[in-house]
Amino acid sequence: MRVLYFAWVRERAGRAAEDVAPSAGVTTVSDLADFLAQLSPGHAAAFADRTRLRVAVNQEQAGFDSPVAANDEVAFFPPMTGG
């Protein structure tokens, strides 16, 4: 599974992207966030307040209850501020 981070989520996680192989029990974005939050103190900080996070699965906006699978690209980021 390819995981991407943007903006302050990237800064807290200390990386822009990483490949992870969570256990089979990880079936939703929420499960994945739980898994990622345990990887490092930086990850824990990135996922500390999930109300501030938005998510995309395979480059489409998704939610924490959305399903994820092994070959998915999952991105975590703050609310968008373009324009």
Add this chain to the structure above:
Amino acid sequence: MAVRVQSEAFDAAAEMAALTAGREDIGAVASFTGLVRGGAIRAMTLEHYPGMTERALAAIEAEAHRRWPLKASLIVHRVGRLLPGEPIVLVAAASEGRHAAFEAAAFLMDYLKTDAPFWKCEERADGTSDWVDAREADGTAKARWG
């Protein structure tokens, strides 16, 4: 229909001229250009999600064409470090009459603000920097389109 994400500056007048060049079916073109505001800000850096950004902008543009009888449209959004006074974004919508052009241009901007994966980081004059928080008003502006 066209969307572009680029680090280079753009010339809004030239973009508008190109959009309608050789077209006799267009009676109205409305555009919006967003600029970096100065004041307390020394520079602004725009980050984006390559791939998803283009998809999201194309989806927003397609939705505008579904809602209004547009003859042409354009979205150009810059990324990277920008200085006060520089252009950030250009949207343009062309149609037979003014109402569709005005409304579609506003729609493109309102949706772009909340649905396109861009993030602004502001550099202050004292050298510190911070990610810009999303504004509730942007969600409200989008919601008015139903």
